[in-house]
Amino acid sequence: MKKNYAFLSLIISIFTLLAACSNKTTTSDENKKNPTDSKTTELTMAFLAFGPPPKDLELVQNEINKLTKEKINTTVKLLPINASQYTQQTNLMLSSKEKLDLLITGNIPGFLDYSGQAVKGQLYPLENLIEKYGKGISSALGSKYIGSSKIGGKTYGIPTVRDLAGDRSLIMRKDLVDKYNIDIAKIKSLDDVEAVLKTIKENEPNVYPLMPGQVGAATLVDGVSLPEGDPLGDNLGVLLDSSKLEVSNYYESNEYTDLLKVARKWYKEGYILPGASTNKDSAESLMKAKKIFSFIQSSKPGIETQVSKNVGFEVVSVPLTPVSTNTQKVTGFMWAVPQFAQYPEKSVQLLNLLYSDKDLVNLIDWGIEGKHYVKTDNGIIDYPAGVDANTTGYALNSGFQFGNQFLSYVWKGDSPDIWKEMELFNKNAKASKALGFLFDSSPVKTEVAAVTNVINQFKGAIENGMVDPKTELPKFQERLKAAGIDKIVKEKQMQLDKWAKVN
Incomplete structure (x- = not known):
């Protein structure tokens, strides 16, 4: 959120909301032209909502x-769609060609399917429109990221400007860190983490x-896997070393085997929350109730302030992996224009404002000055x-998806320099050699479905140490081979080699 599975489970577990669709519109290419200057165009913009629609x-x-x-x-018609229904509803709108001019998409396996939408011809190619109308977009993203979403040499999605890199960190309650004089500066390895967990286990029953x-869907392996590698989108064929374009089966790697041993040991010692893989409560809610000491979190500048605000008391964090970036991190959230959009030029003009106009960004991020914020x-x-948070009429709290978050005002409690820190965080991240590569799984879709089913059967138990990897890992590997994982790895390597020749 691996991490992608965790993030999916997070967003589909929050509130349920039915969002209304707009009227249908023509799909004729002849109608895809800029309206005259005298005609005001209305654009419908669909995006993720993580709660009921704001009353204001x-x-x-x-x-x-x-x-x-x-x-x-x-003019713009804002169409927030609850995260639990977003995939189903936007897929329906794309297939039925309902009026839709902009939508959030991305690469989050099982949730946002940018690659599939592009391959099916549902999205509009944007290079020419960005060149003509998107100077603010290009300037905000820079050359490192602007071309990271290409499929078949064409750009169908524009990444939002946010944390485009990440590491995995251990988030801990500061009261217990202080109580037991835990020196977080000395936590450098999983052995060091184990010593801290042992202290808590022995003293806090x-x-x-x-x-x-x-x-709950997250596993220990998810939290610390591939510190030097690249999951290449779905973990079905990975780079164990992101500086080399060598695709391998992660589930047969020494790294995976070693992590399973750690998970088994920690589970038997009672360090891992019982039933972690099926628990339905979020880590933050459990920490707020003071039922857990720590959890592993995808991290970025300001993460301690963010979590502290959510749990109601101070937390501290230590990084467990290096800061890195890859295609999945960059393309996790993007804006796209449906192929049937009547005025794609206007859609890109609106996007350009979201990447360059501070007034617009803060209106959609925070609402109306004086009413929703001061x-x-x-x-x-x-x-x-x-x-306050309970009485405000507007609190989307999801600036990461609205164009250029670096133009957003800083909320009280965050570092005044949070966006400068984030920009430096992105800039200094180790970039995968495969940054910009997107796998087209359609040639092996049968195998992907079969392998995914096998992973779902074994993942939670084996990666949280609930079963003995000595007996279960060989079964897991055998079932993966029977389902076709070798074919997926071979296809991904072939596509990656072809991509590398051009890029």
Whole structure:
């Protein structure tokens, strides 16, 4: 969120919401032209919602439309769709060609299927439009990331500007770290982590030392796998070393075997939350209730402040893996234009504002100044007097998906330099040699489905140490081979070699 499975489980476990669809529109290519200057165009924009729609959504939308009408003679219909229904509803809209001009997509296995949408011809190629209307987009992303989403040499998706890199960190309750004089600066390896978990186990009988990930579907292996590698999107054929374009079966690697041994030992010692792989509570909710000491989290600048705010008390963190970036991290969240969009030029013009216009970014991120937030003397923003997280009328809290997050105001509690820190974080991350490669799984879709079923059967138990890997790993590997994992690895290597010749 591996981590991708955890993140999927997180977003599909939160609130359920039915989102309305717009009327259908023509798909004729003859109609794909810029409207005359005198005609105001309305664009429907679908994005992820992680709760009920804000009650002031229409008020904010009206303010957005004042700005977009003045700048590009366009109005916007905001269409938040709950994360639990987003995949199903946007797939329905794409297949039925309902009115839709922009949508969030990405590469998160089992959730956002940018590659599949592009291969099926559902998305509009954007190179020419970005060149003509997207100077702000190109400037915000830079050359390192602007071409990372190409499929068949064409760009169908534009990554959002956010944390485009990451590491995995151990998040710990500071009260217990202080209580037992744990020197977090000395935590450098899994052996060091084990010593800390042992301290908690021996002294805090009512606290479980570790939940492996943010949600129950996560495993210990997910949390610390491939520190020097690249999952190549789905872990079905990986780079164990991201500086070499050599695809291998991760489930047969020494690294995987070694991590299973650690998981088994920690489980038997009682360090891992019982039933972790089926637990339905988030790590943050369990930590807030003081039932766990720590969990493993995908990390970035400001993560301690973010988690502390969510759990209600201070936490500290230590990195467990190096900071790295790969195609999956960069293309996790992107904007795309449906192939049937009536005015793709206007869609890209609107996107260009989301990557370059600070007023628009902060309207959609935070709402209306004075009503939903106020600026403090140092430029940091906070709730107005008498308003809080429970009473505000607008709190999407998902600036990561709205274009250029670096243009967003900084909320009280975050570092005033959070976006400079994030930019440096991205810049200094170790980039996979396969950055920009996207696997087309359609030639092996039968094998992918079969292998995924096998993984789902074994993953939770074996990767959280609930079963003995000495007996279960050979069974797991045998079943994977029978399902066709070798064919998937071979196909991925072939596509990667072909990609490397061009890139």
